[in-house]
Amino acid sequence: MTVTSLTNSFAFALGCIVPAPEIQLFCATVSLSMFLDLYFQVNINEDYCSQFVASFWATVIAIAFLIVYCYFAIIGIQALDTNVDGKMLLPPNSQSLEGIRIMNELIWPDYLSINYIIRKPPNFSDPIEYRNFTLMIKEMEKAENSLGSVATMHWVKDYLRYLANPDATKLDVIFGIPGAEVNGTTYMENGLDMSQFDFFINTEPYTAWKVGTHYVRDSQNRVVITSMLLIMGYNGTTSLSDKAKLLRSCREICARYTQYDMIPFDTDTELIDIILAVPSTTFNTVLFTFGSIGAVCFIFSLNIGASILAILSVVSISIGVVGFLQYWNCFLDPILMVAILMTAGLSIDYTVHIIFHYMINDHTDTVERINASFGACALSMLQAGISTFLIMFPVLFAPVEIYAVISKAIILTVICGLLHGLFIVPTFLSALPNCLTNCWPNCYAKR
Template sequence: MRLGFGCLEPKAAKFFHSYGLLVSGYPFIFLISPILITGLLTTGLIGLEPLSDALYLYTPTDAPSKTERRIIHDAWPLVDGTYVPGRAVTQSREVQVRFLNRTWSFSDLCLSGPDGRCANNDHVQLVSRLYHHGINITYPTVRLAEKSAYIASALGGVKLAKGENGENIIVEASAWLLIYQLKFYPNQVSYISGLWEREFKEQMDEYKKTTKHVSITYFHSQTLSDELKKNADRLAPRFIGAFIILICFSVVCSVVTIKKSAYIDWVVTKPILSVLGVSNAGMGIASAMGMLTYMGIQYNDIIAVMPFLVVAVGTDNMFLMVASLKRTDRNLRYDKRIAECMSDAAVSILITALTGNLISDALSFGVGTITTIPAVQIFCIYTMCALLLTFAYQLTFFCAVLVYYTKIEEQGLHSVWLRPAVTYSSTSPLNVRLFWLGSKPPNPSSICATTQSSSSVTSTYSTSSKHLHHCSATSFFRNWYAPVLMQPSIRAIAGLWYIIYLALSIYGCSYLKEGLEPANLLVDDSYATPHYRVLEQHYWHYGASLQIVVNNAPDLRNPVERINMDKMASTFANSKASIGDEGVQFWLREMEVSANIHKLQYDDKKFYDHAAEYIYSDMSRPWVVDVVWGRNNESDHVIKSYRFMIGMRDISTTTKQTEATNTFREIASRFEKYNVTTYMPLWLFTDQYALVVPNTLQDIIVAVACMLVISALLIPQPVCSFWVAVTIGSIDLGVLGFMTLWNVNLDAISMITIIMSVGFSVDYSAHITYAYVISKETTTTARVCDALGDLGWPVAQGAMSTILAVSVLSDVPAYMIVTFFKTVFLAISIGFLHGLVFLPLMLSVFVG
């Protein structure tokens, strides 16, 4: 058996026709079963535990920086006796005082250094004493005889002057960074440290009110997690508002008036049906979240935006089903009408469901290397399940509701009070005309008109679609909009618009900015936002430290190897992102400085003995924890690996951070035999910057491929499937370009929405294309009029409902939420433009 294009369409239409008859025969079962399933699955929400680890959620799982961090953690774990300020790779905890059943001091919770003391920002005392004694302070490294201290990562906004010997002397500094590292083990101590952090924030909030001359910013290990929760907390009440707005909009769109009057036809107008249609999506959302919680798939705060998408898509599909029902003949029995409705609407909805959900499924479970950002994966899993269950409930619960309301309409009953409606008469009392009028099932010569909130409609259809007098909204698209659109001059203008649209989209893409900056995970009024801005302004321009690990140290008894190691350090220190040799913190160099001061001569064969003597002669030196000792084949003590630090410059923007990351990794690759690793905590985010573009492009390609295959099976003409795919690609190009012009980065947040915009693209393109292909008209103009007449208004309703659903997010003071709103708004607006302008013209030109 050979499959052809559109081979599934007639079979699907036949299946859903039979399915409609089945539901009509047993509506109660299809009504109550989804309600019971929803109630059962929703109990899973009791065990909902949000995951708010920002570094895990928004950085790629296979990011090189995670391997680099693990290498440093394994060699230099952050435990008591090994902590040296500036060398930690776990998020610092800055803290003051906290009381919990007893008086806790900083010494109770601090991480101690090699000398057993709390690392207590000793550079503060060092710089203060030098300043008060009138001694010039060199920068970026302070040197007193054989001892040195790197202070560029602690002092920011430094102004310099030249000393007598040409060295840089500090004139003034604008910022001072203090770090207080707490223990995070065992669990009880970690918990107390967390309480300290929150108490510290409260104390600092109060202290800031009393000081006017010093600007204080602060940040602790739980800040990102806490701020992510604020994003979710601000969304909850907004969803209630969006739900109410969609219900009101759906009710208004359901209004049908008596022919040649302004009074509502309460038989055809079904406000409760609209409420239940929107609630159907709510059932799918609750069921999906409960089910996935039972399955152990952790919820994260960005999923809080998922309901806005799903309820909008669910409402869109409701409009399609209701519009399809209205196109059936009211003289038919209710079961025949439901069968025709399902046969007509379900295939179009099926295209959306299959493409949208299969795309989400592919992204969620990682076909190949589609996406490695956990936040995107988890979001797609939740969205996929919510859309699938919403679709299933539309075919069961909402279809059963349609059956009951079609029976009520057939009997001429009031759709709200379920009492016989009154036939229109101008002599009827006003309260009857306002609240009790209704139409009877028409004869073939009857006509109807449907309206939005402001126009009147009739409520009847004839038995032949050829002679139907369509509702006013449908008539607008069929008799006015489509014929005007098909005029040669308008087509030429639309073609020019499309060229301008493509040019602006490509222009925007050329300035695409990648990456989710840590500060953008915060709400706009977060106390931590100024902290990030200070880092960008004062520390990422000059002075931030980079750790460089030599995992396979050479035999340092060989003087040639020592020279090679020194040259390697100079190579890193003198790259375009480094501040030079004066920013190097390297035990081997300091050992040579000490030897020169004391006029010592090292015996190469005993180099390791000399190194141990130097390193351990002063336990306050950071070199104690920078060297990892082991034994060679002769059981001699040797240095197996070590690390050194260099100072960096100009990493204040995402682009420069990415360039610096690539530069240092490229330099490390030159010394392959030493297995060199470079790392700083910011690398976790720069890896996301580098991977988000290829991830997004792969996602779009897979999405379009899935859509192309499925639409080819469901849409009879293969050329149409191709143009649907072209439309989706064009919409995504526009979203990427225009979001850049709207100051939105391509990051994990916008990436999620771009993935979802493929689904929205399918909504607009697949519905119009399917209607165009199955039209019985013979000319392209008539087929466009037929397609836009049947589906122009439902598509417009879907677009408006989605924009209304996300519009409540437009003023939320959080980058993540506003980014979501902007990208969804662009996806809907551009998709709507394609669905009602560009795609019909493409079909009329390229499809006969």
């Protein structure tokens, strides 16, 4: 075995001198893998590994590792941002990337308008209702990132200008030529004079409000506004994540003024709703996945201790993957949500096998049980993990970022899964009394 491995390793190593870089990389990889295979075959002692895993110091190291591991993972989860980035779906040479950059870096940070659809406007002729509506607008203009009254648009502001200067021409309005001052105090005390509304709404340039302002006449031939549009400006938005936070705060304001039945609207509302729903959907789905894993483990093992250990190991792996993805410049979106669900499904493979083989072997000594479990599945677990890692590693450099995100999640699953399957779980299995880790007498036939 030694002669064969060394000769093959040296033979492939000679291929590194060829001029083609692709062949150099291939030969170097094969040569190194053969040498490492020989090294591990000769030096790794399963009995020594089993004795260490079953020792008191291994338990101490495992607990200390889990504390540090969970600490940084939980910090990563808390810092994980929720966003949807269209750039992830586009190749690097796409012209759409420039459009996304312009929106995120130039337009939204300077000005972003949110349209409020008011389906139950107040009675503007009533001074109390009119004052309350005006106070609401002033409160909204004081919100974070609001541009204030200079960026607020609704028909009432133009109507007050019209009442102050009914003879102003279209050019006067457009170019801001001053006329008589708007006296809003009178209308605050007495309510708006709606008798001139028909003339206002049919006068240029105020006819633009016909689209966003609907009205009828009551039995006394008075104008009653049935729905209207309120447009407010904001700045400081640099991504869909920021826009989602802004829209959520807008909805909170609308929820405090239910009498107006207001709805904030933006062209990205559907995407924003997805962004806002991703955290809760991910949590609920992952929670259901953990419960399903625990139920299946209990059905096949009939051992509550082993089932709890399997669930906790999957939870630990998933927490690590999600938390460390944040350090790898990932954010929570529908793509990562799917990757997290894949992680939960894949991680069970790295823990349930070692638990199963530990339970069904006939040994009573802890070291012998660990050794038998390693002999049954450790090599296949390593092979599966390393092969998965090697397959997914090149995907990290894919030009479309969506593939790289999935690759990152799977690679972290492999790393965390192997750590748990080959060290953490066996260590805790050996620390538990045999009465908690024995298989139910009739669930499997003894070998």
